Amino acid sequence: MSKKILVTGASGHLGRATIDALLARGVAAGDIIATTRDLSKLADLAAKGIEVRAADFNDAASLPAAFKGADRLAIISTDAIDAVGTRLKQQTAAVEAAKAAGVRHIVYTSMPNPKVGSHITFAGDHRGTEEAVKASGLGYTIVRNAWYQENLFMNLPQVLASGQWYTSTGEGKFNNLARADCAAALAAVLASDSNESKTYTLTGPQKMTTAEVAALASDVLGKKIEVIQLNDEQLSGGMKAAGVPDFLIPFLIGFEANTRVGDADIQTDDVEILTGNTPTGFRAFFEANKAALLG
Numbered sequence: 001m002s003k004k005i006l007v008t009g010a011s012g013h014l015g016r017a018t019i020d021a022l023l024a025r026g027v028a029a030g031d032i033i034a035t036t037r038d039l040s041k042l043a044d045l046a047a048k049g050i051e052v053r054a055a056d057f058n059d060a061a062s063l064p065a066a067f068k069g070a071d072r073l074a075i076i077s078t079d080a081i082d083a084v085g086t087r088l089k090q091q092t093a094a095v096e097a098a099k100a101a102g103v104r105h106i107v108y109t110s111m112p113n114p115k116v117g118s119h120i121t122f123a124g125d126h127r128g129t130e131e132a133v134k135a136s137g138l139g140y141t142i143v144r145n146a147w148y149q150e151n152l153f154m155n156l157p158q159v160l161a162s163g164q165w166y167t168s169t170g171e172g173k174f175n176n177l178a179r180a181d182c183a184a185a186l187a188a189v190l191a192s193d194s195n196e197s198k199t200y201t202l203t204g205p206q207k208m209t210t211a212e213v214a215a216l217a218s219d220v221l222g223k224k225i226e227v228i229q230l231n232d233e234q235l236s237g238g239m240k241a242a243g244v245p246d247f248l249i250p251f252l253i254g255f256e257a258n259t260r261v262g263d264a265d266i267q268t269d270d271v272e273i274l275t276g277n278t279p280t281g282f283r284a285f286f287e288a289n290k291a292a293l294l295g
């Protein structure tokens with residue numbers, strides 16, 4: 001008998017890409033359930049024969065019915081960064097509902113190194129959700145995703161335009177992965193029949209310092225980039241002066257500090273183990289996105 005795979009947050013970038021990756025693997029549309037807060041965004045999936053349901057993690061009471069009939073359920077972490085603890089509350093509700101609905105295996109999208117003392121402001125929400133998943137007694141796969149390469153769209157166009165990259169990452173390395181590689185790995189986990197409980201950490205194929213990434217971007221994109229290392233206080237002052245909203249500054253500085261102390265310095269083969277393919281590196285990302293990055 002075929003199993004039903006449910007993906008939450010199906011209108012988001014990763015949810016949608018995961019469903020595309022499931023279809024690309026040959027999973028039948030009729031074996032996929034897609035949930036979202038806004039059904040109107042999933043009309044195209046419904047037209048393909050995917051069952052589309054409403055699910056909002058803020059409405060805990062409605063979730064067991066939304067998850068009913070699913071064998072394997074991907075909880076795509078939410079984007080609530082308004083306050084520490086919001087995501088944890090939402091995602092714990094999803095874990096509890098999965099158990100109540102009779103789900104056999106939970107897949108949760110976490111972050112690398114969500115340890116106590118992490119510089120990442122939302123690490124505790126991921127750590128707490130991982131603990132809730134483990135405490136559920138269900139089979140689970142925790143997929144700790146390195147930062148997406150696509151995050152570079154947030155700062156690199158401006159760096160390329162100005163020729164200056166202000167950072168406090170020092171000699172710390174990072175190893176972003178393409179969202180599509182992340183989705184392909186999630187789809188592999190969801191399509192599997194294994195109920196073994198495991199934790200994977202998905203990274204790109206090569207970890208680099210900011211100076212190395214800048215040199216590579218210069219080489220591929222033909223623009224000179226000067227990397228200017230500051231301390232966190234100087235960088236946050238610069239962000240404030242540039243008009244970055246106050247609430248975002250500690251969040252952004254946390255990413256810099258996380259890299260500087262080595263918590264993003266990770267290289268695994270987990271994407272290849274799960275998908276059979278080498279993940280896309282920074283060079284390929286720059287080559288594929290020249291126009292968008294150069295603006």
Ligand SMILES: NC(=O)c1ccc[n+]([C@@H]2O[C@H](COP(=O)([O-])OP(=O)(O)OC[C@H]3O[C@@H](n4cnc5c(N)ncnc54)[C@H](OP(=O)(O)O)[C@@H]3O)[C@@H](O)[C@H]2O)c1
Pocket residue numbers: 008009010011012013014015035036037038055056057058076077078079080090109145146147148151
């Ligand atoms: N590794 C990284 O670099 C990185 C970067 C950004 C984000 N993330 C995390 O990875 C997740 C997926 O990334 P993405 O690029 O797909 O983000 P995205 O496009 O911004 O999508 C946000 C996701 O959050 C879901 N969501 C928000 N509030 C929800 C709620 N109350 N109940 C249920 N779902 C809710 C959305 O689902 P619907 O709108 O369909 O309901 C959607 O799937 C993000 O939400 C965030 O936790 C990781």
